[in-house]
Amino acid sequence: MVRLLLTGARVLAPDALSAPHADLLIEGDSIAAVLPPGTVVDSARPFDASDRLIIPGLVNGHTHSHGGLGKGSGDKWDLAALLTHGGWIGGGRVLQDKWLSTALNAVENLKKGCTAVYDLPVEIPAPTVDGLDAMAEAYAAVGLRAVLAPMVADLTFFQATPGLIEALPEPFRTRAEAMRAAPAQTTIDAIATASRGWSHAGRGIVLGCAPTIPLHGTDAFLRACRKLALDHDLLMQSHVGEARYQMAGGEIRYEGATLLEHMDRLGLVGPWFSVAHGVWLTESDLALLAERGAGLSHNPGANMRLASGIAPVRRAIRAGVTVGIGTDGSSSSDNQNMFEAMRLSAFASRLWEDAEEEDWLGTAETMRLATQGSSKLLGLAGGTIKAGKPADIALLDLTHVNWAPFNDAANQLVWTEDGSAVIDVMVGGAWKLRDRRVLGLDEVKLARDANAAAERLRSVNAETRAWAQEIAPHVACHCRVLARGWTRSKRLLRAE
Ligand SMILES: [Zn+2]
Numbered sequence: 001m002v003r004l005l006l007t008g009a010r011v012l013a014p015d016a017l018s019a020p021h022a023d024l025l026i027e028g029d030s031i032a033a034v035l036p037p038g039t040v041v042d043s044a045r046p047f048d049a050s051d052r053l054i055i056p057g058l059v060n061g062h063t064h065s066h067g068g069l070g071k072g073s074g075d076k077w078d079l080a081a082l083l084t085h086g087g088w089i090g091g092g093r094v095l096q097d098k099w100l101s102t103a104l105n106a107v108e109n110l111k112k113g114c115t116a117v118y119d120l121p122v123e124i125p126a127p128t129v130d131g132l133d134a135m136a137e138a139y140a141a142v143g144l145r146a147v148l149a150p151m152v153a154d155l156t157f158f159q160a161t162p163g164l165i166e167a168l169p170e171p172f173r174t175r176a177e178a179m180r181a182a183p184a185q186t187t188i189d190a191i192a193t194a195s196r197g198w199s200h201a202g203r204g205i206v207l208g209c210a211p212t213i214p215l216h217g218t219d220a221f222l223r224a225c226r227k228l229a230l231d232h233d234l235l236m237q238s239h240v241g242e243a244r245y246q247m248a249g250g251e252i253r254y255e256g257a258t259l260l261e262h263m264d265r266l267g268l269v270g271p272w273f274s275v276a277h278g279v280w281l282t283e284s285d286l287a288l289l290a291e292r293g294a295g296l297s298h299n300p301g302a303n304m305r306l307a308s309g310i311a312p313v314r315r316a317i318r319a320g321v322t323v324g325i326g327t328d329g330s331s332s333s334d335n336q337n338m339f340e341a342m343r344l345s346a347f348a349s350r351l352w353e354d355a356e357e358e359d360w361l362g363t364a365e366t367m368r369l370a371t372q373g374s375s376k377l378l379g380l381a382g383g384t385i386k387a388g389k390p391a392d393i394a395l396l397d398l399t400h401v402n403w404a405p406f407n408d409a410a411n412q413l414v415w416t417e418d419g420s421a422v423i424d425v426m427v428g429g430a431w432k433l434r435d436r437r438v439l440g441l442d443e444v445k446l447a448r449d450a451n452a453a454a455e456r457l458r459s460v461n462a463e464t465r466a467w468a469q470e471i472a473p474h475v476a477c478h479c480r481v482l483a484r485g486w487t488r489s490k491r492l493l494r495a496e
Pocket residue numbers: 062063064120239276328329
């Protein structure tokens with residue numbers, strides 16, 4: 001077994017409140033000991049980590065690897081607009097594009113200090129065994145751990161949103177009405193087949209199942225997803241209560257029940273399940289999540305970019321919900337920077353009108369959410385630097401201007417650091433980033449391939465894009481009217 005002794009560094013304490021000098025002994029894929037500086041360890045290969053801050057690898061609780069090729073696609077888009085444009089952002093892709101997009105997403109996560117991601121990739125029209133294998137290969141090449149949970153639906157966005165098709169003028173209505181999602185059975189069979197032949201678990205890449213948005217699945221489909229997950233022991237994640245129009249749509253479709261209550265009635269909510277976003281979850285939704293042992297990934301970057309709102313994270317924590325932090329995909333928040341996600345999480349927690357200081361997220365707490373909290377969502381044991389934990393760590397250069405001077409580890413990790421001081425990253429005891437270079441692939445070739453693919457996809461998807469641009473204002477108008485019928489306070493009052 002390889003034994004490596006990292007010497008001379010500061011090591012972030014498990015509570016993230018301090019970062020004393022310590023040496024770190026790595027044995028095989030795990031942390032064997034955190035030792036007083038200068039401890040002599042026989043037969044361990046030394047690694048000089050002077051002027052480094054060692055932190056647990058950040059864990060991204062929610063991303064979409066198909067966004068790797070789609071970054072910077074939109075500007076003034078809310079969620080409804082993003083979903084309207086989704087067809088061309090992820091459309092027309094061949095197998096190599098799926099590998100490429102995942103590799104791009106994984107590289108950005110790794111270079112910004114992340115060691116594991118909860119990924120909800122979409123394949124249009126439906127997940128495929130080859131596609132999922134290609135994505136897993138991309139993760140393996142870069143060296144990230146991942147939950148790969150295909151994002152699936154059996155209803156289109158137009159079918160899923162109450163009143164939307166009827167509200168569209170012609171010729172948009174006819175075309176939107178004729179659109180169909182892939183047959184439910186095709187989707188379920190593909191994930192089941194992929195799961196039976198899955199060969200990537202030993203590399204830290206596991207399958208999950210992500211019914212994308214509850215409204216986008218028929219009850220039969222949502223039940224089939226749960227059965228599939230149960231049969232194959234898959235984690236589940238879904239976008240629940242991301243935007244207000246969805247909460248309104250849920251009350252219409254589920255006769256007064258919230259989106260989460262409806263999912264719970266179908267048996268989807270349990271310790272295997274996490275909500276992405278949860279911006280508009282009610283007090284009783286949060287209590288339900290906690291009671292079921294389910295989690296929540298807080299993704300404030302996307303929530304701000306898409307004008308969705310701010311998730312009630314402090315309320316979720318107080319209710320007993322496991323909370324992690326995510327970036328969301330690069331077609332909805334456009335980068336994979338967990339440092340930024342932490343900073344926005346802590347900032348956003350202070351913007352509630354009624355928030356007292358005790359309601360704000362502190363920096364050490366935010367750091368724990370982005371490591372220990374997100375790890376739980378992914379079913380991982382990591383997130384802290386302690387003996388026995390997986391050796392998933394990031395080294396930050398303390399001579400970088402972000403750390404000159406070193407005043408306080410947690411405050412600077414959340415307030416100052418932007419990923420640019422990340423210099424080395426280790427996953428499972430093996431270096432994946434050294435001196436800011438990804439070891440598993442050629443980044444220059446990756447960029448060249450990405451530009452070639454993007455150029456081809458722009459041409460393949462041009463017509464779908466033009467149509468989305470024309471229809472988007474009509475969609476936005478309907479969803480805004482729908483949203484007006486639902487407010488958190490109205491719902492909260494009703495719940496009390
Ligand atoms: Zn998402």
